[in-house]
Amino acid sequence: MRQKLAAGNWKMNGTGAALSEISTLAALTPAPKSEILICPPSPLIHRAADISAASAIQIGGQDCHAAHAGAHTGDVSAEMLLDAGARYVILGHSERRTDYGETDAVVRDKTEAAIDAGLTAIVCVGETLDQREGGATLDIIAGQLAGSVPAGVTGETLVIAYEPVWAIGTGLVPSLGQIGEVHDFMREKLEARFGAEIGDAIRLLYGGSVKGSNAANIFAVSNVDGALVGGASLKAADFAPIIQALDAA
Numbered sequence: 096m097r098q099k100l101a102a103g104n105w106k107m108n109g110t111g112a113a114l115s116e117i118s119t120l121a122a123l124t125p126a127p128k129s130e131i132l133i134c135p136p137s138p139l140i141h142r143a144a145d146i147s148a149a150s151a152i153q154i155g156g157q158d159c160h161a162a163h164a165g166a167h168t169g170d171v172s173a174e175m176l177l178d179a180g181a182r183y184v185i186l187g188h189s190e191r192r193t194d195y196g197e198t199d200a201v202v203r204d205k206t207e208a209a210i211d212a213g214l215t216a217i218v219c220v221g222e223t224l225d226q227r228e229g230g231a232t233l234d235i236i237a238g239q240l241a242g243s244v245p246a247g248v249t250g251e252t253l254v255i256a257y258e259p260v261w262a263i264g265t266g267l268v269p270s271l272g273q274i275g276e277v278h279d280f281m282r283e284k285l286e287a288r289f290g291a292e293i294g295d296a297i298r299l300l301y302g303g304s305v306k307g308s309n310a311a312n313i314f315a316v317s318n319v320d321g322a323l324v325g326g327a328s329l330k331a332a333d334f335a336p337i338i339q340a341l342d343a344a
């Protein structure tokens with residue numbers, strides 16, 4: 096049985112004042128059945144990990160460099176995230192693929208570095224609206240999975256997040272059929288590449304305009320093991336109902 100995961104990606108939002116949302120979230124979800132993860136901006140990770148230590152909430156990063164250390168001004172290594180208290184890191188988010196031209200090969204190298212350091216990597220994949228309208232969705236997902244996921248992963252070291260680019264921050268959500276089609280397809284691809292046992296153990300998250308109002312329906316879709324939530328993870332009052340829906344799924 097895969098452990099369900101509700102992950103919040105704060106993106107470039109929040110200063111120290113936002114950390115109170117973590118304690119509030121812990122109070123609103125005292126005994127969650129699902130794993131709960133908050134990925135704040137890097138400068139908050141250490142304090143977020145301290146605040147969440149007594150709760151079920153885990154902390155993650157939003158990116159890391161592929162190198163362990165060195166002359167990379169402004170970058171953060173996977174070891175640094177781990178040392179600061181992170182246990183997960185989001186990699187290959189479409190905003191990084193777009194803003195920084197991160198290719199599948201770059202994402203794969205970062206994923207290897209993250210896993211080497213002892214983090215669980217959440218690798219993001221997803222098609223643009225043009226690609227979906229052109230009927231290329233499954234080809235895009237297959238290519239991103241093949242290119243971004245390194246060899247040797249397990250259900251403990253890798254999570255995949257399916258985030259259609261056109262659904263991120265837009266309020267648009269694919270139909271439940273479309274989500275199910277992609278998640279079933281990803282499961283097949285992972286089982287084909289890593290074998291039935293590992294392929295079945297890797298958790299598959301849906302991301303893109305997940306809210307308390309649509310979460311239960313999305314979590315009922317086959318092979319959806321949780322969500323990667325942006326906007327609705329910033330406030331505990333918005334994120335808690337999503338966690339409750341996942342617990343109930």
Ligand SMILES: O=C(CO)COP(=O)(O)O
Nearest residue numbers: 104263264303304325326
């Ligand atoms: O990009 C996302 C999470 O990584 C999704 O963002 P929204 O939930 O704000 O659409």
